[in-house]
Amino acid sequence: MFEHDDHSVNRRGFLQTGAMAGASALALGSSTAVLADDAAARKVIVPTRVLGRTGVEVSILNQGTWKSESLNRILRFAYANGIRYFDTAKSYGSEPGIGQWFQAMPEVRKSIFLVTKDHPNTPKDMIARLDQRLAALKTDYVDLFFIHGIGAGYPIDSTDWPKSKELKDTIAAIKKSGKAKFVGFSCHDAKRAEYLEAAAEGKLVDAIMVQNTAWLDKNTRLNKALDACHKAGIGLISMKQIAGPNPETFLAEVPKHAPDLMAKGLTPYGALLHAIWTDERFASVCVSMRNTDQVSENSRAAKAFAPLKAAELESVRQSFLASRPSLCADCHGQCAEAGGTKAALGDITRYLTYYERHGFRGDAKRQFAALSPEARDWSGANLEAAREACPSKLDFASLLPRVERDLA
Ligand code: SF4
Numbered sequence: 022m023f024e025h026d027d028h029s030v031n032r033r034g035f036l037q038t039g040a041m042a043g044a045s046a047l048a049l050g051s052s053t054a055v056l057a058d059d060a061a062a063r064k065v066i067v068p069t070r071v072l073g074r075t076g077v078e079v080s081i082l083n084q085g086t087w088k089s090e091s092l093n094r095i096l097r098f099a100y101a102n103g104i105r106y107f108d109t110a111k112s113y114g115s116e117p118g119i120g121q122w123f124q125a126m127p128e129v130r131k132s133i134f135l136v137t138k139d140h141p142n143t144p145k146d147m148i149a150r151l152d153q154r155l156a157a158l159k160t161d162y163v164d165l166f167f168i169h170g171i172g173a174g175y176p177i178d179s180t181d182w183p184k185s186k187e188l189k190d191t192i193a194a195i196k197k198s199g200k201a202k203f204v205g206f207s208c209h210d211a212k213r214a215e216y217l218e219a220a221a222e223g224k225l226v227d228a229i230m231v232q233n234t235a236w237l238d239k240n241t242r243l244n245k246a247l248d249a250c251h252k253a254g255i256g257l258i259s260m261k262q263i264a265g266p267n268p269e270t271f272l273a274e275v276p277k278h279a280p281d282l283m284a285k286g287l288t289p290y291g292a293l294l295h296a297i298w299t300d301e302r303f304a305s306v307c308v309s310m311r312n313t314d315q316v317s318e319n320s321r322a323a324k325a326f327a328p329l330k331a332a333e334l335e336s337v338r339q340s341f342l343a344s345r346p347s348l349c350a351d352c353h354g355q356c357a358e359a360g361g362t363k364a365a366l367g368d369i370t371r372y373l374t375y376y377e378r379h380g381f382r383g384d385a386k387r388q389f390a391a392l393s394p395e396a397r398d399w400s401g402a403n404l405e406a407a408r409e410a411c412p413s414k415l416d417f418a419s420l421l422p423r424v425e426r427d428l429a
Contacts, residue, residue, distance in 0.1 A: 066103035067323035070304040073256030075203050075227050077164070079134045080106040081298055082323040083258070084316070085309035088114030096122050098313045100129060102320040108230075108307050110138035110169050111154060120159030130160055136230075138169035138207055142176060144188040151200050165228055166201035172210025173388065180215055182206075184223025192225055203227035209261055211371055211388075214243040214351065221249035228256035230307060232264055234350055235296035236338045238412050243351040251302040259297050260307040265341075265348030265374065265413065274343040279336035282329075289340075290315075291322030296337045299328045342414050348374040350413045360407030360417070364399035365392055370415055373424050389428040397429075 069078035083106035084099040086092060092115055096107070109115045116137060123130050137158065139150040151166055171179050182188050183206065192204045204225075208216050209232035220226050229250060237244045250257060263271050275282070275289035282292040290308075297306050310316045329337070349367035356366045369389065376385035389397065404417040411417075 065324065066105055067320050068326060069105075070301075071256075072203075072228055072258075072304040073251075074254030075256055077134065077203075079256075079305050080104050080323070081305050081326065082106075082294070082319055083108050083134075083136075083305045083307050085260075085307045086113060086115035086119065087309060087311075088118065089311075091312070092118040093122065095310065095313070095316065097126075099310065099316050099320070100133070102316055103324070104316070104320055105132060106134040106136070106305055108136045109158070110167075111140070111150075111157070112138075112169065116154065116157035120157060123159055134164045135160070136165040136167060137163050138167035140169050140175070144168075144182055144185060144191045147191050147204070148194055148198075151195060155200060162199055163201050165203045165205060166195065167204075167228075167230065168206035170210070171206040171208050171216055172212060173384070180212065181219060183216060183220040183226055188223070189225050203256075205229050205255070207260070208232070209264070211368065214241075214246045217243070217246035217250050220255055221246065221253045224253050224255075226255060228258060228304075230258040230260050232261040233259040233297065233303065234262065234265070234341075235293070235300065235334070236341060236412070237350060238352050241350075241352045247302055257303045258305045258307055259300075259303045262293055262297055262306065262308075263341075264379070265346035265350070267344060267378070271341060271344035274340040275337065278339040278343060279333065282333060282336065286325070287322055288318045291318055292337050292340075294319060294322050295326055295329050296334055298323075298326050299334060301328075345416060345419075346413050347377070347415060347420055348413070349415065352412055355410040356407040356415070356417070357402075359410035360399075360402040360404060362399050362402035362407070363395045364402060365396040366399065366402075366407055366415075366417060366421075368392065368396070369399070369424055369428075370417070370420050372428060373420055376427055377423070386428055389424070 067080045067082050070081055071077070072079045082104060084104050086096070086107060086109045096119065107119065109119055137154045139147070139154055141147045141150050147166065147168065154163065154166070155161060168182070171182065195201050195204055205228035206216070206226060207230040210216065213231055217229065217231065220229060247257065272289040275292050279292050282295070287295065294306060297303060308319055310319055347370055349371045354367060357364060360366065372385040372389045375381040399421055404421070407417050408414055
Protein backbone atom coordinates (compact mmCIF):
# COMPACT_ATOMS: atom_id res chain seq x y z
CA MET A 22 0.00 0.00 0.00
CA PHE A 23 3.00 2.35 0.10
CA GLU A 24 4.12 2.09 -3.48
CA HIS A 25 2.57 5.38 -4.56
CA ASP A 26 4.74 8.43 -4.42
CA ASP A 27 3.01 10.96 -6.67
CA HIS A 28 1.89 12.99 -3.66
CA SER A 29 5.09 12.75 -1.68
CA VAL A 30 5.90 15.25 1.04
CA ASN A 31 6.60 18.56 -0.58
CA ARG A 32 10.37 18.68 -0.69
CA ARG A 33 10.61 22.45 -0.64
CA GLY A 34 8.38 22.81 2.42
CA PHE A 35 10.11 19.92 4.10
CA LEU A 36 13.60 21.27 3.53
CA GLN A 37 12.59 24.76 4.61
CA THR A 38 11.27 23.25 7.80
CA GLY A 39 14.48 21.35 8.26
CA ALA A 40 16.60 24.39 7.57
CA MET A 41 14.93 26.42 10.25
CA ALA A 42 14.55 23.67 12.80
CA GLY A 43 17.93 22.07 12.35
CA ALA A 44 18.82 20.95 8.84
CA SER A 45 21.80 18.91 9.87
CA ALA A 46 19.71 16.93 12.34
CA LEU A 47 17.19 16.11 9.63
CA ALA A 48 19.87 15.21 7.13
CA LEU A 49 21.24 12.75 9.65
CA GLY A 50 17.75 11.36 10.23
CA SER A 51 17.68 12.48 13.85
CA SER A 52 14.24 13.82 14.70
CA THR A 53 15.12 14.15 18.40
CA ALA A 54 17.17 17.27 17.80
CA VAL A 55 14.33 18.80 15.81
CA LEU A 56 11.77 18.01 18.47
CA ALA A 57 13.97 19.49 21.15
CA ASP A 58 14.25 22.79 19.34
CA ASP A 59 10.87 24.18 20.37
CA ALA A 60 11.45 27.82 19.57
CA ALA A 61 12.60 27.14 16.03
CA ALA A 62 9.88 24.58 15.44
CA ARG A 63 7.15 27.07 16.30
CA LYS A 64 8.41 29.52 13.70
CA VAL A 65 7.90 27.37 10.63
CA ILE A 66 4.87 25.95 8.92
CA VAL A 67 4.28 22.23 8.96
CA PRO A 68 5.26 20.34 5.76
CA THR A 69 2.81 20.23 2.89
CA ARG A 70 1.65 17.74 0.31
CA VAL A 71 -0.22 18.35 -2.90
CA LEU A 72 -3.93 17.59 -2.58
CA GLY A 73 -4.50 15.49 -5.67
CA ARG A 74 -5.23 17.22 -8.93
CA THR A 75 -6.21 20.44 -7.17
CA GLY A 76 -2.47 21.19 -7.19
CA VAL A 77 -2.85 22.96 -3.84
CA GLU A 78 -0.24 22.31 -1.18
CA VAL A 79 -1.92 21.60 2.14
CA SER A 80 -0.51 21.05 5.63
CA ILE A 81 -0.01 17.34 6.26
CA LEU A 82 -1.63 17.96 9.67
CA ASN A 83 -4.95 19.75 9.78
CA GLN A 84 -6.80 21.14 12.75
CA GLY A 85 -10.24 19.62 13.29
CA THR A 86 -12.40 22.16 15.13
CA TRP A 87 -15.39 21.99 17.44
CA LYS A 88 -17.46 24.39 19.53
CA SER A 89 -15.70 25.15 22.80
CA GLU A 90 -14.58 28.00 25.01
CA SER A 91 -10.98 27.33 24.00
CA LEU A 92 -11.65 27.45 20.25
CA ASN A 93 -10.27 30.97 19.73
CA ARG A 94 -7.05 30.11 21.55
CA ILE A 95 -6.63 26.79 19.75
CA LEU A 96 -7.14 28.36 16.32
CA ARG A 97 -4.50 31.01 16.94
CA PHE A 98 -2.12 28.54 18.57
CA ALA A 99 -2.44 26.08 15.69
CA TYR A 100 -1.78 28.89 13.22
CA ALA A 101 1.25 30.05 15.23
CA ASN A 102 2.53 26.47 15.19
CA GLY A 103 2.44 26.40 11.41
CA ILE A 104 -0.86 24.66 10.65
CA ARG A 105 -2.48 26.16 7.55
CA TYR A 106 -5.43 23.79 7.07
CA PHE A 107 -8.56 24.10 9.21
CA ASP A 108 -11.54 21.76 9.14
CA THR A 109 -15.05 22.60 10.30
CA ALA A 110 -18.70 21.64 9.60
CA LYS A 111 -22.16 22.95 10.31
CA SER A 112 -22.67 20.29 12.95
CA TYR A 113 -19.41 21.04 14.79
CA GLY A 114 -20.64 24.47 15.86
CA SER A 115 -17.19 25.98 15.27
CA GLU A 116 -17.94 28.07 12.19
CA PRO A 117 -18.99 31.22 14.13
CA GLY A 118 -15.77 31.08 16.16
CA ILE A 119 -13.72 30.75 12.99
CA GLY A 120 -15.66 33.70 11.53
CA GLN A 121 -14.74 35.80 14.57
CA TRP A 122 -11.10 34.86 14.06
CA PHE A 123 -11.26 36.10 10.46
CA GLN A 124 -12.81 39.36 11.60
CA ALA A 125 -10.09 39.89 14.20
CA MET A 126 -7.27 38.79 11.85
CA PRO A 127 -8.42 39.28 8.22
CA GLU A 128 -4.97 38.38 6.91
CA VAL A 129 -5.49 34.78 8.09
CA ARG A 130 -8.23 33.87 5.63
CA LYS A 131 -6.11 33.87 2.50
CA SER A 132 -3.20 32.08 4.12
CA ILE A 133 -5.15 29.00 5.22
CA PHE A 134 -6.95 26.14 3.50
CA LEU A 135 -10.49 26.21 4.89
CA VAL A 136 -12.86 23.24 4.68
CA THR A 137 -16.45 23.01 5.80
CA LYS A 138 -19.21 20.44 5.38
CA ASP A 139 -22.98 20.06 5.43
CA HIS A 140 -25.66 17.43 4.95
CA PRO A 141 -27.48 18.25 1.69
CA ASN A 142 -30.69 16.38 0.90
CA THR A 143 -29.61 16.12 -2.73
CA PRO A 144 -26.40 17.07 -4.55
CA LYS A 145 -28.08 20.25 -5.85
CA ASP A 146 -28.99 21.23 -2.29
CA MET A 147 -25.26 21.83 -1.71
CA ILE A 148 -25.58 25.19 -3.46
CA ALA A 149 -27.99 26.66 -0.90
CA ARG A 150 -26.17 24.97 2.00
CA LEU A 151 -22.89 26.52 0.94
CA ASP A 152 -24.40 30.02 1.22
CA GLN A 153 -25.39 29.22 4.81
CA ARG A 154 -21.91 27.98 5.65
CA LEU A 155 -20.29 31.10 4.21
CA ALA A 156 -22.61 33.30 6.26
CA ALA A 157 -21.70 31.39 9.43
CA LEU A 158 -17.98 31.60 8.62
CA LYS A 159 -18.12 35.28 7.68
CA THR A 160 -16.17 34.70 4.50
CA ASP A 161 -17.09 34.79 0.83
CA TYR A 162 -15.41 31.51 -0.11
CA VAL A 163 -14.12 28.23 1.27
CA ASP A 164 -11.33 26.22 -0.27
CA LEU A 165 -13.14 22.90 -0.06
CA PHE A 166 -16.79 22.06 0.55
CA PHE A 167 -17.72 18.53 1.59
CA ILE A 168 -20.91 16.51 1.63
CA HIS A 169 -20.63 15.56 5.29
CA GLY A 170 -20.42 11.87 6.18
CA ILE A 171 -22.03 10.57 2.99
CA GLY A 172 -23.62 7.20 3.67
CA ALA A 173 -26.36 5.49 5.63
CA GLY A 174 -27.56 8.60 7.46
CA TYR A 175 -28.83 10.23 4.25
CA PRO A 176 -32.56 10.30 3.50
CA ILE A 177 -32.14 8.76 0.06
CA ASP A 178 -29.61 6.30 -1.29
CA SER A 179 -26.53 8.41 -2.04
CA THR A 180 -24.27 5.63 -3.32
CA ASP A 181 -24.28 6.97 -6.88
CA TRP A 182 -23.99 10.64 -6.00
CA PRO A 183 -20.21 10.75 -6.56
CA LYS A 184 -20.70 9.89 -10.24
CA SER A 185 -24.07 11.52 -10.88
CA LYS A 186 -24.87 14.20 -13.43
CA GLU A 187 -26.60 16.18 -10.69
CA LEU A 188 -23.36 16.35 -8.71
CA LYS A 189 -21.40 17.21 -11.85
CA ASP A 190 -23.73 20.16 -12.58
CA THR A 191 -23.69 21.21 -8.92
CA ILE A 192 -19.90 21.22 -8.74
CA ALA A 193 -19.75 23.26 -11.95
CA ALA A 194 -22.22 25.80 -10.53
CA ILE A 195 -20.36 26.06 -7.22
CA LYS A 196 -17.00 26.55 -8.87
CA LYS A 197 -18.43 29.12 -11.26
CA SER A 198 -19.80 31.07 -8.30
CA GLY A 199 -16.35 31.13 -6.70
CA LYS A 200 -17.90 30.25 -3.33
CA ALA A 201 -15.89 27.02 -3.05
CA LYS A 202 -12.74 26.26 -4.99
CA PHE A 203 -13.11 22.51 -4.64
CA VAL A 204 -15.86 20.02 -3.80
CA GLY A 205 -15.83 16.54 -2.31
CA PHE A 206 -17.21 14.41 0.50
CA SER A 207 -16.25 12.94 3.83
CA CYS A 208 -17.11 9.32 4.57
CA HIS A 209 -16.86 6.89 7.46
CA ASP A 210 -19.68 4.67 6.29
CA ALA A 211 -19.40 0.88 6.27
CA LYS A 212 -19.83 1.11 2.49
CA ARG A 213 -17.09 3.67 2.03
CA ALA A 214 -15.28 1.48 -0.48
CA GLU A 215 -18.35 1.76 -2.75
CA TYR A 216 -18.44 5.54 -2.39
CA LEU A 217 -14.76 5.78 -3.22
CA GLU A 218 -15.17 3.50 -6.23
CA ALA A 219 -18.00 5.71 -7.49
CA ALA A 220 -15.82 8.78 -6.98
CA ALA A 221 -12.90 7.26 -8.88
CA GLU A 222 -15.25 6.29 -11.70
CA GLY A 223 -17.01 9.65 -11.81
CA LYS A 224 -13.84 11.75 -11.52
CA LEU A 225 -16.05 14.63 -10.34
CA VAL A 226 -14.97 15.29 -6.76
CA ASP A 227 -11.67 16.95 -5.97
CA ALA A 228 -11.07 15.46 -2.53
CA ILE A 229 -12.35 12.88 -0.05
CA MET A 230 -11.81 12.72 3.70
CA VAL A 231 -12.14 9.11 4.79
CA GLN A 232 -11.91 7.02 7.93
CA ASN A 233 -8.56 5.35 7.67
CA THR A 234 -6.24 2.91 9.32
CA ALA A 235 -2.51 2.65 8.76
CA TRP A 236 -2.75 -1.14 8.49
CA LEU A 237 -5.29 -1.68 5.76
CA ASP A 238 -4.68 -4.97 4.02
CA LYS A 239 -3.59 -4.25 0.46
CA ASN A 240 -6.07 -6.77 -0.97
CA THR A 241 -9.13 -5.17 0.59
CA ARG A 242 -11.78 -3.52 -1.52
CA LEU A 243 -11.25 -0.29 0.41
CA ASN A 244 -7.52 -0.25 -0.25
CA LYS A 245 -8.12 -0.81 -3.94
CA ALA A 246 -10.69 1.99 -3.93
CA LEU A 247 -8.14 4.31 -2.30
CA ASP A 248 -5.68 3.37 -5.03
CA ALA A 249 -8.27 4.12 -7.71
CA CYS A 250 -9.05 7.53 -6.20
CA HIS A 251 -5.38 8.36 -5.88
CA LYS A 252 -4.80 7.35 -9.49
CA ALA A 253 -7.76 9.51 -10.56
CA GLY A 254 -6.11 12.50 -8.88
CA ILE A 255 -8.64 12.78 -6.06
CA GLY A 256 -6.98 14.30 -2.99
CA LEU A 257 -7.23 12.05 0.08
CA ILE A 258 -7.42 13.15 3.69
CA SER A 259 -7.25 10.69 6.57
CA MET A 260 -9.56 10.88 9.59
CA LYS A 261 -10.68 8.79 12.58
CA GLN A 262 -7.32 7.06 12.71
CA ILE A 263 -8.10 5.23 15.95
CA ALA A 264 -11.79 4.58 15.46
CA GLY A 265 -11.47 0.89 16.35
CA PRO A 266 -9.74 0.51 19.72
CA ASN A 267 -10.23 2.53 22.85
CA PRO A 268 -7.89 5.48 22.08
CA GLU A 269 -6.42 5.60 25.59
CA THR A 270 -5.68 1.87 25.55
CA PHE A 271 -4.02 2.19 22.17
CA LEU A 272 -1.88 5.16 23.20
CA ALA A 273 -0.80 3.34 26.36
CA GLU A 274 0.37 0.40 24.27
CA VAL A 275 2.56 2.39 21.86
CA PRO A 276 5.52 2.97 24.25
CA LYS A 277 5.59 -0.78 25.01
CA HIS A 278 5.69 -1.84 21.37
CA ALA A 279 7.44 1.10 19.69
CA PRO A 280 10.22 2.20 22.07
CA ASP A 281 12.42 3.22 19.13
CA LEU A 282 9.85 5.80 18.04
CA MET A 283 9.56 7.11 21.60
CA ALA A 284 13.36 7.42 21.69
CA LYS A 285 13.11 9.71 18.66
CA GLY A 286 11.07 12.07 20.81
CA LEU A 287 7.67 11.21 19.35
CA THR A 288 4.57 10.96 21.49
CA PRO A 289 2.39 7.84 21.05
CA TYR A 290 -0.04 9.84 18.92
CA GLY A 291 2.89 11.30 16.98
CA ALA A 292 4.00 7.75 16.20
CA LEU A 293 0.53 7.01 14.83
CA LEU A 294 0.66 10.16 12.71
CA HIS A 295 4.01 9.09 11.28
CA ALA A 296 2.46 5.73 10.41
CA ILE A 297 -0.41 7.46 8.58
CA TRP A 298 1.88 9.91 6.76
CA THR A 299 4.02 7.01 5.59
CA ASP A 300 1.14 6.21 3.22
CA GLU A 301 1.82 8.88 0.61
CA ARG A 302 -1.62 8.60 -0.91
CA PHE A 303 -2.88 10.79 1.93
CA ALA A 304 -2.17 14.49 1.60
CA SER A 305 -3.25 15.40 5.12
CA VAL A 306 -4.51 14.00 8.41
CA CYS A 307 -7.40 15.61 10.27
CA VAL A 308 -6.93 15.65 14.03
CA SER A 309 -9.28 17.26 16.50
CA MET A 310 -6.59 18.70 18.76
CA ARG A 311 -8.26 19.84 21.94
CA ASN A 312 -5.51 21.61 23.83
CA THR A 313 -2.29 23.46 23.14
CA ASP A 314 -0.13 20.51 24.22
CA GLN A 315 -1.70 18.35 21.51
CA VAL A 316 -1.22 21.09 18.92
CA SER A 317 2.45 21.51 19.93
CA GLU A 318 3.19 17.79 19.97
CA ASN A 319 1.45 16.98 16.71
CA SER A 320 2.80 19.95 14.76
CA ARG A 321 6.31 19.07 15.96
CA ALA A 322 5.70 15.48 14.86
CA ALA A 323 4.72 16.81 11.42
CA LYS A 324 7.84 18.94 11.18
CA ALA A 325 10.00 15.94 12.11
CA PHE A 326 8.26 13.50 9.76
CA ALA A 327 10.25 10.90 7.90
CA PRO A 328 8.62 7.76 6.49
CA LEU A 329 8.60 4.84 8.93
CA LYS A 330 10.60 1.76 8.14
CA ALA A 331 8.66 -1.50 7.87
CA ALA A 332 9.72 -2.60 11.38
CA GLU A 333 8.64 0.72 12.88
CA LEU A 334 5.30 0.55 11.13
CA GLU A 335 4.85 -2.98 12.42
CA SER A 336 5.62 -1.82 15.98
CA VAL A 337 2.75 0.70 15.79
CA ARG A 338 0.49 -2.00 14.35
CA GLN A 339 1.36 -4.29 17.25
CA SER A 340 0.27 -1.48 19.62
CA PHE A 341 -3.02 -1.38 17.75
CA LEU A 342 -3.52 -5.14 18.02
CA ALA A 343 -2.66 -5.10 21.73
CA SER A 344 -5.39 -2.52 22.35
CA ARG A 345 -8.07 -5.08 21.55
CA PRO A 346 -9.73 -3.33 18.60
CA SER A 347 -13.40 -3.91 17.93
CA LEU A 348 -13.89 -2.28 14.53
CA CYS A 349 -13.76 -4.36 11.40
CA ALA A 350 -10.99 -3.04 9.16
CA ASP A 351 -12.78 -3.97 5.95
CA CYS A 352 -11.22 -7.04 4.47
CA HIS A 353 -13.09 -9.45 2.24
CA GLY A 354 -14.51 -11.40 5.18
CA GLN A 355 -12.00 -14.13 5.91
CA CYS A 356 -13.17 -14.22 9.54
CA ALA A 357 -16.51 -15.78 8.61
CA GLU A 358 -14.86 -18.14 6.14
CA ALA A 359 -12.36 -19.35 8.76
CA GLY A 360 -15.02 -19.55 11.45
CA GLY A 361 -17.33 -21.65 9.27
CA THR A 362 -20.28 -19.30 9.59
CA LYS A 363 -22.52 -17.20 7.35
CA ALA A 364 -22.75 -14.54 10.06
CA ALA A 365 -21.56 -11.08 8.96
CA LEU A 366 -18.96 -10.90 11.73
CA GLY A 367 -17.33 -7.76 10.32
CA ASP A 368 -20.62 -5.82 10.09
CA ILE A 369 -21.78 -7.00 13.50
CA THR A 370 -18.61 -5.89 15.25
CA ARG A 371 -18.68 -2.60 13.35
CA TYR A 372 -22.17 -1.90 14.70
CA LEU A 373 -21.00 -2.79 18.20
CA THR A 374 -18.20 -0.21 17.86
CA TYR A 375 -20.71 2.42 16.73
CA TYR A 376 -22.78 1.55 19.81
CA GLU A 377 -20.00 1.41 22.38
CA ARG A 378 -17.45 3.94 21.14
CA HIS A 379 -19.05 6.35 18.69
CA GLY A 380 -22.32 7.09 20.50
CA PHE A 381 -24.56 6.05 17.58
CA ARG A 382 -26.70 3.71 19.65
CA GLY A 383 -29.96 3.97 17.71
CA ASP A 384 -28.25 3.65 14.33
CA ALA A 385 -26.21 0.68 15.52
CA LYS A 386 -29.34 -1.17 16.65
CA ARG A 387 -31.20 -0.32 13.45
CA GLN A 388 -28.35 -1.50 11.24
CA PHE A 389 -27.99 -4.71 13.22
CA ALA A 390 -31.75 -5.36 12.97
CA ALA A 391 -31.59 -4.78 9.20
CA LEU A 392 -29.22 -7.74 8.73
CA SER A 393 -30.78 -11.02 7.60
CA PRO A 394 -31.36 -13.66 10.32
CA GLU A 395 -28.53 -15.71 8.79
CA ALA A 396 -26.12 -12.76 8.95
CA ARG A 397 -26.96 -12.28 12.63
CA ASP A 398 -26.55 -15.92 13.61
CA TRP A 399 -23.03 -16.87 14.71
CA SER A 400 -24.07 -19.97 16.63
CA GLY A 401 -21.69 -22.85 15.98
CA ALA A 402 -18.97 -20.55 14.60
CA ASN A 403 -15.37 -21.28 15.48
CA LEU A 404 -14.63 -17.87 16.98
CA GLU A 405 -10.98 -18.58 17.72
CA ALA A 406 -10.34 -19.51 14.08
CA ALA A 407 -12.22 -16.39 13.02
CA ARG A 408 -10.02 -14.27 15.26
CA GLU A 409 -6.87 -15.86 13.95
CA ALA A 410 -7.90 -15.08 10.35
CA CYS A 411 -8.79 -11.45 11.05
CA PRO A 412 -6.01 -8.93 10.24
CA SER A 413 -7.16 -6.83 13.21
CA LYS A 414 -7.38 -9.91 15.46
CA LEU A 415 -10.86 -9.00 16.65
CA ASP A 416 -11.71 -10.99 19.76
CA PHE A 417 -15.09 -12.29 18.62
CA ALA A 418 -15.54 -14.47 21.73
CA SER A 419 -15.51 -11.33 23.84
CA LEU A 420 -17.30 -9.00 21.40
CA LEU A 421 -20.25 -11.10 20.29
CA PRO A 422 -21.82 -11.60 23.75
CA ARG A 423 -21.89 -7.78 23.98
CA VAL A 424 -23.70 -7.69 20.65
CA GLU A 425 -26.23 -10.13 22.07
CA ARG A 426 -26.67 -7.95 25.14
CA ASP A 427 -26.78 -4.50 23.52
CA LEU A 428 -27.90 -4.80 19.92
CA ALA A 429 -30.12 -7.87 19.67
S1 SF4 B 1 -11.57 -10.63 9.15
FE1 SF4 B 1 -11.59 -8.81 10.49
S2 SF4 B 1 -11.28 -7.11 9.09
FE2 SF4 B 1 -11.91 -8.86 7.84
S3 SF4 B 1 -14.17 -8.75 7.66
FE3 SF4 B 1 -13.69 -10.02 9.43
S4 SF4 B 1 -13.72 -8.58 11.15
FE4 SF4 B 1 -13.48 -7.34 9.31
